[in-house]
Amino acid sequence: MKAITFIAITLLAGAIAGTILGAINQVVVEPYIDHAIELEMLQQNTTAQSGQVITNPAEFAAYRFWQKGGEIIAGTILGLSIGSLYGIVFAYTRGSISGTNNNKKKALIVAGIMWLVLFLMPALKYPPNPPAVGNPETIYYRQSLYVAFLAISGFSALGLAFLYRKMMVASSNNTKKKVIIIPSAVYAAIMAGAYLAMPANPDPINAPIDLVIGFRITSAITISMFWAVLGVIFGALWDKANFISNKIAARHNCNSS
Amino acid sequence: MLVNNEITKKTSAEGVPRIAVGILLGVLAFGVFIVGFDQGEMLGFTVPADGSEGNEPGTNWAHEFYHDMRHAAGFPCH
Structure with a gap:
């Protein structure tokens, strides 16, 4: 194209x-x-x-x-x-x-x-959050948290996509269908870790x-x-x-x- | 041979034109920034020059313009 x-x-x-x-x-x-x-x-x-x-x-x-x-x-x-x-x-x-x-x-x-x-x-x-929730004072902090979490998710998925492709090339025809399991499990583990490790949104819901x-x-x-x-x-x-x-x-x- | 080299330079191994990837990444960065994150940095000229910070309704028109979509798309907002 x-x-x-x-x-x-x-x-x-x-x-x-x-x-x-x-x-x-x-x-x-x-x-x-x-x-x-x-x-x-x-x-x-x-x-x-x-x-x-x-x-x-x-x-x-x-x-x-x-x-x-x-x-x-x-x-x-x-x-x-x-x-x-x-x-x-x-x-x-x-x-x-x-x-x-x-x-x-x-x-x-x-x-x-x-x-x-x-x-x-x-x-x-x-x-x-809808308007009315969210303190203007914390906007940069909240943006940083959001971007960091987005980046962890996005770059993990990107890296694992490359891993997936390499594993697909290396695997035999019988095992190709199972290859997706490992990258998916690693992604889930990374996201669970990030979910627990990252600080919560500091703003109260009022x-x-x-x-x-x-x-x-x-x-x-x-x-x-x-x-x-x-x-x-x-x-x-x-x-x-x-x-x-x-x-x-x-x-x-x-x-x- | 020359033709082949030309093709490998312009497209990646998957046959994706590099120039297209560059342009689209530019669109991505610009669009996501102004809709999702800009607090008056890039479109600062839209904030009134009278010293107010554009926090009053209707004074920071670019921010207001993107405001509802920013909330609805899940980006952090004020």
Whole structure:
């Protein structure tokens, strides 16, 4: 596949999946965010001392409109960037995925693994919080924890993927199916260790627990959906692009012979 | 032979074009940073110049723009 084709299908799949994520979040996750921000404003206004600005409702509405609109575009940008990583991982690993020759299935397998490594693992240790939870003072500390955990998960998976590939080459045909067990077990052990060793999120949850749990569940559903949509669209585009380039190559061969 | 060398230079063993990997990694780094982590460092020009830190609603427009997705995608936020 040509570089430009590969870039195009990767970005297209990412942008579509990300935009869908932003749009669906408007309906599914936004009610929780709205509620959380109302509570946050209420807290701020009750603790406001004289002289502090209390949020003006009209300004507030305009600002929420901006945030919600931004979510769709931010979805597109996030989709483009996560899609880029996904495209690279797929291109490098598709030759090592055994059990199927179907690119659409392989695309979903890669999406599933990346969902586990890059979303589920960090979300189990540092679950997403709605607005109203989270102290601005600790943002850099919390970001460091989150990135560290993400990096442990991502780089362990990357290293183990190389190990898996080496083991696959070295193994005999009878044992190929069992090769996945060792890298998976090592990954599970590393993540369990990291889960126990890493410090917890320092911020107290001072919003109603129903709100926080509802937010976590709905956002987990939409992000999971994002990965599935990304895999489906990318797999379909990859096959389509291969089909077209094979056709062009075939025609070229006919003409030149 | 020359053609073969040319091909190995431009693509990895898996046939992935290196230039594409470079470009896509750039998109990844830029996008994840601004949506997930930026606190006004990269898009600092969007924070008002009047000395406030952009913590009041509507004053740090780039942050506000990404705000809801940052929460919904599970990144840490304020």
